[in-house]
Amino acid sequence: MSLHDAIAVAAEALAWLTVPLGIVMLGISLARRSWSRQYRSVKGVVSGVHRGDATVRWFSDGGEVHEAVVDFEAPPPAEGDARTIWVHPSRPDEARTDDPAHDGRVLLTLGAVLTSVGVLGLVLSFVLPLL
Numbered sequence: 001m002s003l004h005d006a007i008a009v010a011a012e013a014l015a016w017l018t019v020p021l022g023i024v025m026l027g028i029s030l031a032r033r034s035w036s037r038q039y040r041s042v043k044g045v046v047s048g049v050h051r052g053d054a055t056v057r058w059f060s061d062g063g064e065v066h067e068a069v070v071d072f073e074a075p076p077p078a079e080g081d082a083r084t085i086w087v088h089p090s091r092p093d094e095a096r097t098d099d100p101a102h103d104g105r106v107l108l109t110l111g112a113v114l115t116s117v118g119v120l121g122l123v124l125s126f127v128l129p130l131l
Contacts, residue, residue, distance in 0.1 A: 004128040012125035015118045022114030029107035036103035039086040044095065046077045056085060060092045068095045 044058035047067070054077050057067045070085065077083055085095040 004131050008125045008128040011121035011128070015121035015125060017118070018114045018121065019118030022111045022116075022118055025107050025111030026115060027111075029104040029111055032104035032107065035088075036100035038090075039088050039096075039100040041084050041086050043082050044085040046079055046081045046083060049077060049079055052076060054083075056083065056095060058085060058087070058095065060087070061089075064092075066093050066095075068093065070095055070097050072097050 042058045044056040046054045047057050048055040053069050053071055055067060055069050057065055060066055066087075072083065083097070085097055086100050087095050
């Protein structure tokens with residue numbers, strides 16, 4: 001067995017591990033990003049602050065008032081402050097304070113890297129024995 005054959009076997013084993021894992025991660029990240037695109041930003045008013053948690057009220061599309069206790073990052077809000085929050089249409093009673101545009105980015109990047117490494121290993125496993 002030559003050095004090229006040994007590298008080809010190792011590259012194929014690497015491809016068998018990284019391609020399926022990368023594709024699964026890509027699928028999960030795309031599903032997560034498609035879910036997070038549905039969030040919409042609304043202005044909420046802080047109606048009370050207790051030990052770092054704030055009670056926020058906002059109006060939904062139907063004109064209903066919703067209220068939730070959320071944890072804001074620094075600086076802590078004062079009562080009466082207007083803050084941007086994000087609400088998902090299927091769960092209008094739950095709010096989040098961080099921007100959902102970042103959801104799934106790490107999985108997307110990791111999935112793309114793993115899939116690319118696996119495809120490169122697959123190509124190497126076919127090409128190296130021919131040399």
